Amino acid sequence: MTFAWLPRAGRSLLVLVVIAALTCQLAVLLPGDPALVLLGQESTEAQREALRHTLGLDQNAFVRFVSFVGGVVTGDWGTSFTSGRPVLSEILSRVPATAELVILSQVVALAISIPLALHSARAVGGRLDRIVSTGTFLLLAVPSFVVGILMIQFFAVQLGWLPASGYTPFAEDPAGNLSRMVLPVLTLGIAEGAVYVRALRGSAIEALRAPYAYASIVRGASDSQLLWRRILRPSSPTLVALVAISLGVSLGGTLLVESLFAIPGLGRLTVSALGARDLPVIQGVVLFAAVIVVVFGILADIAVSRIDPRSTRVPV
Amino acid sequence: MFRRRASSALIAATIIGSLALTACSGPATGATGDGADTRTAAPGGTLTVALDRELPTLDVTNGLLATQPVLILSNALYEPLMAPAAGGTFTPGLAKSLESDETATHWTLTLPDDVTFSDGSPLTTASVKAHVERLADPASKSSAAGQAAQISAMTITDDTTMVFDLKAPNADFTSLLARTLGMITSTTATDEFGFPLGAGPFVVKDFTPGDSVTVVRNDNYWGEPATLDSITFRMMPDADSRFQSLQSGDVDLIWTEVTSQFEQARADDSLQVHAEPAAVSSLLLNLSSPKFADVKVRTALAQAIDRDAVNAVVNLGEGTPVDSPYSLLGDAAPKVDYPEYDLEAAKKVLEGAGLSFSITSDNSPDSIQRATAVKDMLGEAGVDVEIVPVEGASFLSTLTAKDFEAAQLVTSIFSDPSGGALVATSTGPYNFTGYANDDVDQLLKQASGLTDGSERSALLADASDHLATDLPMLWLTASNAGLIGSNKLAGFPDLTGLTLISVQPSTIGWAAE
Numbered sequence: 042m043t044f045a046w047l048p049r050a051g052r053s054l055l056v057l058v059v060i061a062a063l064t065c066q067l068a069v070l071l072p073g074d075p076a077l078v079l080l081g082q083e084s085t086e087a088q089r090e091a092l093r094h095t096l097g098l099d100q101n102a103f104v105r106f107v108s109f110v111g112g113v114v115t116g117d118w119g120t121s122f123t124s125g126r127p128v129l130s131e132i133l134s135r136v137p138a139t140a141e142l143v144i145l146s147q148v149v150a151l152a153i154s155i156p157l158a159l160h161s162a163r164a165v166g167g168r169l170d171r172i173v174s175t176g177t178f179l180l181l182a183v184p185s186f187v188v189g190i191l192m193i194q195f196f197a198v199q200l201g202w203l204p205a206s207g208y209t210p211f212a213e214d215p216a217g218n219l220s221r222m223v224l225p226v227l228t229l230g231i232a233e234g235a236v237y238v239r240a241l242r243g244s245a246i247e248a249l250r251a252p253y254a255y256a257s258i259v260r261g262a263s264d265s266q267l268l269w270r271r272i273l274r275p276s277s278p279t280l281v282a283l284v285a286i287s288l289g290v291s292l293g294g295t296l297l298v299e300s301l302f303a304i305p306g307l308g309r310l311t312v313s314a315l316g317a318r319d320l321p322v323i324q325g326v327v328l329f330a331a332v333i334v335v336v337f338g339i340l341a342d343i344a345v346s347r348i349d350p351r352s353t354r355v356p357v
Numbered sequence: 358m359f360r361r362r363a364s365s366a367l368i369a370a371t372i373i374g375s376l377a378l379t380a381c382s383g384p385a386t387g388a389t390g391d392g393a394d395t396r397t398a399a400p401g402g403t404l405t406v407a408l409d410r411e412l413p414t415l416d417v418t419n420g421l422l423a424t425q426p427v428l429i430l431s432n433a434l435y436e437p438l439m440a441p442a443a444g445g446t447f448t449p450g451l452a453k454s455l456e457s458d459e460t461a462t463h464w465t466l467t468l469p470d471d472v473t474f475s476d477g478s479p480l481t482t483a484s485v486k487a488h489v490e491r492l493a494d495p496a497s498k499s500s501a502a503g504q505a506a507q508i509s510a511m512t513i514t515d516d517t518t519m520v521f522d523l524k525a526p527n528a529d530f531t532s533l534l535a536r537t538l539g540m541i542t543s544t545t546a547t548d549e550f551g552f553p554l555g556a557g558p559f560v561v562k563d564f565t566p567g568d569s570v571t572v573v574r575n576d577n578y579w580g581e582p583a584t585l586d587s588i589t590f591r592m593m594p595d596a597d598s599r600f601q602s603l604q605s606g607d608v609d610l611i612w613t614e615v616t617s618q619f620e621q622a623r624a625d626d627s628l629q630v631h632a633e634p635a636a637v638s639s640l641l642l643n644l645s646s647p648k649f650a651d652v653k654v655r656t657a658l659a660q661a662i663d664r665d666a667v668n669a670v671v672n673l674g675e676g677t678p679v680d681s682p683y684s685l686l687g688d689a690a691p692k693v694d695y696p697e698y699d700l701e702a703a704k705k706v707l708e709g710a711g712l713s714f715s716i717t718s719d720n721s722p723d724s725i726q727r728a729t730a731v732k733d734m735l736g737e738a739g740v741d742v743e744i745v746p747v748e749g750a751s752f753l754s755t756l757t758a759k760d761f762e763a764a765q766l767v768t769s770i771f772s773d774p775s776g777g778a779l780v781a782t783s784t785g786p787y788n789f790t791g792y793a794n795d796d797v798d799q800l801l802k803q804a805s806g807l808t809d810g811s812e813r814s815a816l817l818a819d820a821s822d823h824l825a826t827d828l829p830m831l832w833l834t835a836s837n838a839g840l841i842g843s844n845k846l847a848g849f850p851d852l853t854g855l856t857l858i859s860v861q862p863s864t865i866g867w868a869a870e
Binding site: 197 | 411414416420498501502506551565591593594598604607749753755757779787
């Protein structure tokens with residue numbers, strides 16, 4: 042088993058090295074001179090040159106790559122140009138907000154999507170199926186930030202039930218944290234849920250056509266028993282893969298929702314670092330996001346192979 | 358069955374409709390205005406302010422702390438030596454006085470006797486010198502490094518008096534001391550977050566990078582104590598979210614430059630607007646492009662742009678048309694013979710000429726909307742324009758590299774007379790057009806060495822006339838920028854006539870019942 046995953050781990054490591062090498066080219070690839078951004082338009086060329094030297098921007102790409110990778114391996118991800126704090130600390134300080142947002146929104150998405158998808162699949166073309174199909178297409182067509190703005194306007198401004206924005210750490214104020222998380226979690230969760238409904242419904246319709254489904258019905262299983270015990274598991278590999286990919290990508294930052302609801306997560310860190318041309322932070326965030334995506338990709342493969350062992354067999 | 362479906366559809370339509378209506382409808386009644394607030398603020402209380410950007414640090418070396426939207430926070434912590442006054446002038450803030458000799462090269466700064474940093478240690482002229490030296494060092498990564506480099510020597514007379522010797526005359530040196538250069542910080546003491554101590558009416562109590570800053574009243578403040586107990590500044594980059602948070606009562610005061618929000622706030626009894634035209638927009642023409650080599654073409658382009666219409670449509674009237682770098686300077690603004698809107702005259706030159714070019718613009722919604730309005734106007738005159746949106750950090754680099762044909766510049770550098778020299782002199786750091794006119798260079802050089810108002814105004818007027826004739830840049834409008842807050846706030850400083858929206862929050866508080 043361990044050896045079976047070695048090639049995948051090797052490929053993943055290669056992916057990370059390539060990404061690290063590419064991020065080291067950012068100093069060349071990104072338009073905009075970090076020294077000019079930091080020192081301002083009225084600075085002299087001599088001042089900018091001195092700063093480029095101080096920041097190591099005058100080194101060649103290979104030296105920067107070796108220095109970056111060496112630093113990552115030893116836990117030194119560099120120092121932010123703008124804050125002067127270690128990059129790894131900057132990133133880790135933003136993880137809780139993004140992780141909470143992403144995990145809660147996935148819980149909401151799954152809680153909504155699984156029952157809707159299974160029951161829609163059980164009665165294809167029925168009333169519930171039509172309502173769910175229309176609703177999911179509507180949600181897929183409307184960008185999540187529009188849904189967010191409407192929710193803020195309705196639940197925060199008009200009704201005054203929930204805070205419009207902001208973030209309070211759970212450890213400081215659990216109630217405040219959760220009340221501020223409701224709208225962003227719903228915004229993100231509903232959008233993800235719509236995707237999951239479409240994916241799971243299709244797989245469930247396939248599963249319901251399988252002989253074991255007919256056998257279960259003939260044996261007198263109720264709809265709930267049929268859907269939750271016989272259909273969900275064989276239908277779920279696609280959903281599991283989607284959730285894993287979504288988790289991986291979202292943990293790298295959910296920029297729009299973070300900006301809209303003023304949540305200090307990784308997405309906003311990335312944007313502010315890009316705006317300030319804070320190259321060490323940009324490099325760090327990109328690598329961190331890549332690691333998360335790779336790890337969740339591997340976890341998805343493992344989960345799918347556990348759900349359906351046939352998925353790992355080579356077709357004969 | 359059909360009735361059930363119909364009723365479901367009706368419910369869905371009602372929900373969607375109510376959401377859409379609540380999102381789109383503006384406040385219904387009432388009116389508020391700008392100007393002096395005569396109500397008394399009761400001592401105590403807390404305030405929540407929404408800033409429009411993320412702050413990774415509170416060290417004044419970071420240029421973000423010198424930007425207009427953040428000055429309300431910077432002023433609270435690091436009260437600047439000088440403060441803006443009406444018409445692009447500056448008055449002493451923390452300083453007792455700042456006076457120049459007749460050459461505008463030697464500036465004498467006098468501090469009050471009892472100024473202290475927030476730890477109670479004295480703020481002396483030695484502190485000022487050390488602060489400026491720190492900023493001048495590129496290693497500090499200070500956005501004021503270039504301004505500090507204008508100072509050739511600092512001579513300390515005593516603890517409260519010192520002289521700045523400038524490398525070149527600069528009658529607008531006072532303006533530099535209203536931002537980073539004048540926000541004196543200790544070079545020997547820091548707070549618990551590692552930020553150099555300031556001498557403002559508030560001190561940092563809590564700071565979460567990218568999220569919020571809480572400041573509390575500085576018990577060691579040398580001046581009149583702040584009215585409020587504390588202020589929490591929340592970093593909320595999304596403009597719609599900021600305004601919705603204000604409407605819902607989540608925050609009490611927001612920074613905005615979105616014209617529709619000013620319009621909505623003025624119609625809302627519960628809100629008050631504190632804004633002035635402060636963000637000047639213009640269209641830069643890259644003179645190295647043969648497309649703009651002929652001054653007749655540049656004049657026709659200016660005639661094709663209806664600045665009043667731009668102000669009415671894009672700024673919703675929340676601003677004013679401009680015709681020179683000095684348009685905001687109140688009584689000192691020169692009367693300039695800038696080309697008036699004349700579409701027929703423009704068409705005579707441009708129609709059928711096959712002129713096409715791109716307008717590079719920062720990608721903010723207001724800028725794109727303004728560029729689109731200009732594109733449409735030029736289109737009516739027969740010019741084919743393409744808009745190229747560029748992300749903020751790349752924008753200045755694009756302009757510096759002169760990698761554009763035409764570009765829309767939106768800036769606050771025209772908040773004082775020095776802005777003209779920055780864009781119009783041949784070596785000006787903001788001269789992105791490549792404009793070089795010896796007469797203008799001489800006029801503005803002479804003006805920068807004059808402290809006499811009337812004589813200086815005459816020179817600036819002459820330079821403006823040259824710019825209106827040569828047209829390296831086409832002037833558009835100055836749009837409103839500022840703060841919208843709860844109507845229950847009192848003690849708000851009067852911003853009338855200010856060209857730099859810089860608010861010291863120490864007098865703001867909740868209106869006494």
